[in-house]
Amino acid sequence: MNKQELVDAVAAKTGATKAAAADALDALIATITAAVKKDDTVQLIDSGSFSTGARAARVGRNPATGAEIQIPAAKTVKFMAGKPFKGRCQLAESETKRRQV
Structure with missing residues (x-):
């Protein structure tokens, strides 16, 4: 499963738009990255x-x-x-x- 497929699956399960699901996934990855960097x-x-x-x-x-x-x-x-x-x-x-x- 690639990132776009993950976004599609999250959007389908939550009823959110694909754009909102992509934004949420990007925010999650950025937050984890920032924390691990520290x-x-x-x-x-x-x-x-x-x-x-x-x-x-x-x-x-x-x-x-x-x-x-x-x-x-x-x-x-x-x-x-x-x-x-x-x-x-x-x-x-x-x-x-x-x-x-």
């Missing part, structure tokens, strides 16, 4: 949480030449799915398998 954790109860993580510096290999390269340490964004969200996704997967049989 090293805050964003918790969405029953869904999961967005936070920052750290990747240590390491040695890698250039796949074309095989030469060793130094990969610097970096900050990254993490999403940890909550138990209720994981449970809903697994239930949906098992229902899909039953329907295929």
Whole structure:
């Protein structure tokens, strides 16, 4: 599902216009981005949480030449799915398998 499909689905479920759904989605993404940039954790109860993580510096290999390269340490964004969200996704997967049989 891409962003436009998500906007269409939200608009259909809420009865909002597609423009309003797109604005709401953009505001949500901007708010989460701003919070994570400040090293805050964003918790969405029953869904999961967005936070920052750290990747240590390491040695890698250039796949074309095989030469060793130094990969610097970096900050990254993490999403940890909550138990209720994981449970809903697994239930949906098992229902899909039953329907295929």
